Ligand SMILES: Nc1ncnc2c1ncn2[C@@H]1O[C@H](COP(=O)(O)OP(=O)(O)OP(=O)(O)O)[C@@H](O)[C@H]1O
């Protein structure tokens with residue numbers, strides 16, 4: 001069992017109270033940085049894809065997990081990021097400027113949408129964001145001179161100070177670029193959550209009346225969360241565009257919105273780490289199912305590949321199982337396992353049973 | 366000098382006259398209690414002060430500022446903190462985080478500075494923490510600092526909510542039934558805290574409470590209300606012996622006459 005002796009308020013303000021947590025994070029980043037020397041190009045591309053999904057997942061986590069608002073329209077902000085970045089680069093802007101501008105554009109658009117939308121909640125907000133998605137999709141198709149319309153658009157090769165970050169020719173460079181961006185965003189996100197802005201997000205999520213009584217401007221806070229969420233998602237969209245290379249509006253379908261919602265829910269709502277675990281699961285699941293299917297075919301001679309739609313069914317079943325049996329998500333499961341080991345063999349069976357909480361009535365007393 | 370002044374305040378929900386023409390003044394440094402039977406309109410008066418509801422008529426001024434039309438989030442920065450009858454804590458955060466959220470009105474950093482976690486942000490975090498630790502010490506919450514609200518017993522939650530209000534460093538604190546659901550020892554403790562708030566922290570306290578023992582022990586003046594109308598105003602002893610008040614509590618026919 002570990003005990004942290006806290007000797008200063010900074011112990012709580014800093015990211016990790018245990019030095020070994022810090023060690024593991026650094027080790028993870030080092031291994032990630034060395035990955036291009038370890039794995040083949042095929043897997044490196046997969047990991048880059050997972051990183052991009054994690055980034056988009058972090059964007060949505062901020063909104064859904066930390067501010068308690070739903071969005072079914074985040075594909076639209078991925079699209080805005082991707083198109084802005086590609087269009088600006090096609091117009092001759094360097095990546096180092098086009099990329100942050102793409103994030104900013106998605107963020108500003110998100111904040112603008114948010115001002116009327118955040119007065120809605122639950123299912124109404126979900127429908128409003130869905131409507132935004134439909135509108136953005138139409139605009140993309142109509143704005144042909146910029147977006148290439150139905151045909152689509154090439155994302156030019158990224159060059160920074162003469163160095164090429166082409167997704168095919170220089171995959172390692174592209175991967176490192178994604179890694180650096182993800183690390184920076186994760187740092188910023190973690191900083192946000194340990195300061196008063198992040199606390200105001202949590203306050204708005206858990207009790208709106210209380211938040212108001214504490215002087216938190218709920219509408220402004222929600223709009224800010226929406227804007228930041230869309231900005232991060234826009235950055236992910238820009239990288240996604242470069243990763244795919246050539247894309248049209250179909251890349252940013254409603255399914256990607258739903259996949260992102262699954263990333264944050266399965267990963268664990270309210271945990272930054274959850275965005276990563278969810279992204280890993282969602283991007284790896286089709287592969288895992290394929291491997292299992294092939295294995296079954298080879299050993300038992302059962303050819304499940306001939307049944308259409310089976311992959312999707314298995315995928316959905318796993319998701320449903322998760323949502324029913326582990327609502328805290330993968331990260332919640334991990335936390336429980338860690339506690340179990342730390343206090344081994346003292347864990348009791350009912351330790352993690354969900355506690356009944358006191359009812360809150362609708363009346364504001 | 367009066368710190369809070371309510372003049373002929375009223376709010377009607379459709380046909381329900383929840384509050385209907387109540388006036389009172391709370392002096393600086395005073396402990397002022399509002400009593401009345403269930404559904405009398407006590408919590409509604411609190412909700413009018415914290416601008417959750419908009420009044421049908423009347424006027425409320427605090428410290429010389431007219432707050433009748435203020436947006437609800439602009440009330441706290443003036444120095445008004447409150448608790449809720451049904452406990453409105455942030456359930457999925459720790460006690461420490463909840464108390465830190467009470468410091469919101471004292472933040473001076475913006476979100477960009479927070480994302481970059483500039484040295485200024487760290488300095489401010491330390492300052493918030495220092496203030497919160499004072500509250501933790503005052504309310505003896507040390508053992509619960511890192512605990513999630515969702516798993517805490519009812520009594521502790523009530524105390525945490527008082528702590529969150531205190532962390533704001535307000536001039537006026539509104540306590541909606543601080544002792545309801547507490548054991549005899551716990552409500553005694555609440556009485557001591559209210560005394561200390563007034564004496565050591567220089568706070569003005571406006572409270573709603575059913576427990577007449579607690580009210581008599583701490584309140585300087587009491588306002589009794591029933592059916593949204595004022596019944597009596599005076600010292601705890603005066604109000605308790607008022608025939609209208611006794612009638613309202615016992616439910617004799619005189620209730621309608623009041
Ligand atoms: N938002 C609302 N809409 C309609 N009626 C309301 C609303 N809020 C309060 N009321 C009504 O106003 C009356 C006063 O309610 P209030 O909550 O102020 O009573 P209270 O004095 O705090 O009672 P208790 O001792 O039970 O807490 C009640 O009849 C209640 O139903």
Ligand SMILES: [Mg+2]
Pocket residue numbers: 365407408409450
């Ligand atoms: Mg009440």
